Amino acid sequence: MVTIALLVAKNLEYPFRMSDLKDEVTPKNFYLNRRTFLKTSIYAATTAGTTLAYRHFRPLKKEPGGETSQVEAPEATAYKSIIGYNNFYEFSTDKEEVAGAAAGWKFQDWNLEIGGLVENPYRLSLSEILNFETEERIYRFRCVEGWSMVVPWSGVALEKLIEKAKPQSSATHVAFETYFNASEMPRARWAGIPFPYVEGLRLDEALNPLTFIATGIYNKKLPNQNGAPVRLVVPWKYGFKSIKSIVKINLTDKEPPTTWNIANPNEYGFFSNVNPEVDHPRWSQKQERRLGELRLRDTLKFNGYEKEVAHLYSGMDLRKYF
Amino acid sequence: MDLSKDIKFQNRLLLLNASLPLLLVVYDWQTGQIGPNPPEAILRTTGVLALVFLVLCLSVTPMVKIFKISWLIRHRRNLGLLSFFYGGLHLLCYSIFDKGLKFSEIFIDIKKRPFILLGVLAFTFMVPLAVTSTNEMIKKLGRSWKTLHKLTYLIAIAAVAHYWLIVKSDLFYPILFCSIVSMLFFYRILKFLRGAL
Numbered sequence: 001m002v003t004i005a006l007l008v009a010k011n012l013e014y015p016f017r018m019s020d021l022k023d024e025v026t027p028k029n030f031y032l033n034r035r036t037f038l039k040t041s042i043y044a045a046t047t048a049g050t051t052l053a054y055r056h057f058r059p060l061k062k063e064p065g066g067e068t069s070q071v072e073a074p075e076a077t078a079y080k081s082i083i084g085y086n087n088f089y090e091f092s093t094d095k096e097e098v099a100g101a102a103a104g105w106k107f108q109d110w111n112l113e114i115g116g117l118v119e120n121p122y123r124l125s126l127s128e129i130l131n132f133e134t135e136e137r138i139y140r141f142r143c144v145e146g147w148s149m150v151v152p153w154s155g156v157a158l159e160k161l162i163e164k165a166k167p168q169s170s171a172t173h174v175a176f177e178t179y180f181n182a183s184e185m186p187r188a189r190w191a192g193i194p195f196p197y198v199e200g201l202r203l204d205e206a207l208n209p210l211t212f213i214a215t216g217i218y219n220k221k222l223p224n225q226n227g228a229p230v231r232l233v234v235p236w237k238y239g240f241k242s243i244k245s246i247v248k249i250n251l252t253d254k255e256p257p258t259t260w261n262i263a264n265p266n267e268y269g270f271f272s273n274v275n276p277e278v279d280h281p282r283w284s285q286k287q288e289r290r291l292g293e294l295r296l297r298d299t300l301k302f303n304g305y306e307k308e309v310a311h312l313y314s315g316m317d318l319r320k321y322f
Numbered sequence: 323m324d325l326s327k328d329i330k331f332q333n334r335l336l337l338l339n340a341s342l343p344l345l346l347v348v349y350d351w352q353t354g355q356i357g358p359n360p361p362e363a364i365l366r367t368t369g370v371l372a373l374v375f376l377v378l379c380l381s382v383t384p385m386v387k388i389f390k391i392s393w394l395i396r397h398r399r400n401l402g403l404l405s406f407f408y409g410g411l412h413l414l415c416y417s418i419f420d421k422g423l424k425f426s427e428i429f430i431d432i433k434k435r436p437f438i439l440l441g442v443l444a445f446t447f448m449v450p451l452a453v454t455s456t457n458e459m460i461k462k463l464g465r466s467w468k469t470l471h472k473l474t475y476l477i478a479i480a481a482v483a484h485y486w487l488i489v490k491s492d493l494f495y496p497i498l499f500c501s502i503v504s505m506l507f508f509y510r511i512l513k514f515l516r517g518a519l
Contacts, residue, residue: 039331043338050339054346058367060355081358093492096357145490147359192491263491282437282487291358295422 061096073138077149079218081291086225087143088244089191090180102224105184107245110229116175116250119166129215129230132156136219137212137233142274142303144238148288153233155214159207167203167251174206175199175256176232177248193263199243200256200270201234202312210235210308213246236302236309238272269322273313274303278322326393336397340404343371344411361419368412373481373499375405380478380506399455402474406448409481413445437487444480447473475510478503 061084084099091101112129115121134154142148162174180196182188188195205211212233215222222228227244234241240260250256260268267281276286276299287296302309313321325331347367350356356363379401386395421427431438451471453459460467482503486496 038325042325042335046335046339047342050342051346054343057370058346058350058356058363060350061357078358085358089491093490095359147362190492190494192493279434282435284431284434289359289361289419294361294419296420 073152075150076152077291082151082217083223088225089193090185090188092187093191099225105224114165114249116252117168117171118251132215139235140303141239142288144240146288149291152218153214154216155212158211158213170253171251172203173252173255174201174203175250175252176243176246178243179245179247193259197259199241199258204312236274236305238274241272271321275301275318278319336400365415368408368415372405372409372412375401376478377502379405384509406452409445437484440480440484444477447477
């Protein structure tokens with residue numbers, strides 16, 4: 001940028017230098033003024049250019065409006081952080097850009113199908129999903145990247161949706177799939193992981209009372225960037241297990257493939273339980289940064305839900321089944 | 323009024339533009355506009371700036387030779403020092419925000435994690451280069467100064483690898499930096515081969 005400015009400046013001064021060759025000498029103060037003017041212009045132009053370049057990568061964002069504090073949750077993360085810091089690779093790999101990239105996404109003909117090894121497969125329409133009789137759950141949420149938040153979700157226990165379909169006795173696992181349409185998600189091709197996004201749980205994990213299907217945050221409808229209209233929340237596992245914008249829930253008799261495990265099996269296992277004792281191969285999982293805090297805090301085993309879920313893994317080597 | 327000879331002006335211009343991103347980061351932070359995870363944003367920005375100035379520093383010689391902009395060479399040292407400055411700030415932010423200035427923790431990180439090791443190595447190699455960047459040192463070291471400052475190439479490789487290793491799956495920016503550095507290396511290899519023939 002500085003180089004370009006100086007090259008421009010060099011060309012600009014060319015005609016002025018020609019005038020110096022003429023009989024009449026340019027008055028000195030005029031010459032100095034012009035020089036000052038030129039320098040000031042270069043200072044101003046490069047300052048604007050550098051600032052624009054910086055703002056391209058760190059744009060100023062408008063604060064989201066609306067009432068958000070109808071929830072009694074003193075330790076909950078700020079609403080604007082929850083909806084402004086998202087991993088949703090279909091829209092963008094930049095957590096702070098997902099909200100903007102997903103803002104125009106419309107999904108009128110939404111259906112959630114629940115099927116596979118069940119007696120009573122069924123389908124939920126968008127209006128049925130949005131009219132669930134919901135309860136509220138305030139859960140810790142820990143991302144595999146090392147940040148965390150506390151989210152007041154609203155929704156229903158996954159158990160309820162599964163029981164309604166009456167699982168067959170041969171069913172052992174549950175597979176989930178995210179909506180995908182490349183034309184609505186043009187940046188997905190640069191994400192570096194395959195789509196549609198798929199996730200899975202063991203049936204007993206899925207039926208654990210903590211496992212939750214969320215349709216809202218802070219008593220508001222789920223924003224697009226948080227996985228509208230309906231997403232999974234498994235609070236004792238790393239965030240990527242909590243699959244967003246679900247269109248299919250399928251009961252199966254084998255461990256289903258999961259997206260991050262396909263993309264990088266050495267780093268992301270099927271279970272992916274929050275565990276400070278088992279590091280990610282490239283970074284530590286001992287601590288985490290809670291959004292809104294500067295210092296790191298210690299990560300808790302099973303994200304603090306050890307009492308509720310540790311029995312699901314008794315006898316298992318959690319280093320092997322990470 | 324040939325501005326290409328006005329070193330004072332050029333230095334001021336470089337310093338102004340190089341410190342702007344830092345001022346903007348601090349401004350964004352103080353006004354609560356840096357996003358939900360300020361330490362991460364600051365860490366990323368300082369790291370990327372260190373890489374940007376390293377790349378600019380490495381591109382001075384090819385620019386001078388190919389486009390005959392000889393006055394640029396005077397800024398190579400400052401570009402290198404700016405990379406050193408932002409690299410140091412990056413390391414400092416990591417030590418404070420991520421490690422709470424616990425040196426034993428940092429040491430464990432270096433031993434355990436290749437990307438931390440590469441980052442620390444890149445910065446460590448910059449220290450002797452910064453120390454020997456003065457005119458007196460250049461005179462004193464003579465020919466060995468040039469050899470010593472070839473460390474810049476190792477620093478560039480370590481810095482790009484450091485960035486590459488922390489990304490989860492979207493390698494766009496690491497690939498971008500890697501290609502630019504590769505092109506700058508390619509120019510030097512070509513020059514070396516031509517000299518050898």
